[in-house]
Amino acid sequence: DWGPREYRGPIWEIVTGLTLSLAGNDLFMMMHPTAVQVLKEITQTLYGSKETEPVNIDNWISAVI
Numbered sequence: 001d002w003g004p005r006e007y008r009g010p011i012w013e014i015v016t017g018l019t020l021s022l023a024g025n026d027l028f029m030m031m032h033p034t035a036v037q038v039l040k041e042i043t044q045t046l047y048g049s050k051e052t053e054p055v056n057i058d059n060w061i062s063a064v065i
Helices: 005-022 033-047
Strands: none
Touching (some): 005 033
């Protein structure tokens, strides 16, 4: 089972678009509007043009060494 059919297409486009973006692609041909919006948000976050709240990464650590 690959999960709900309506999610597979957009997720496929998001993962493919992000992979190609990190490889240096400049032009994307995408079909699903949600995939386009998510890829834009990820790209803006990576380039620093979109402000996000800082994430505390220490709160998930529970091991005592």
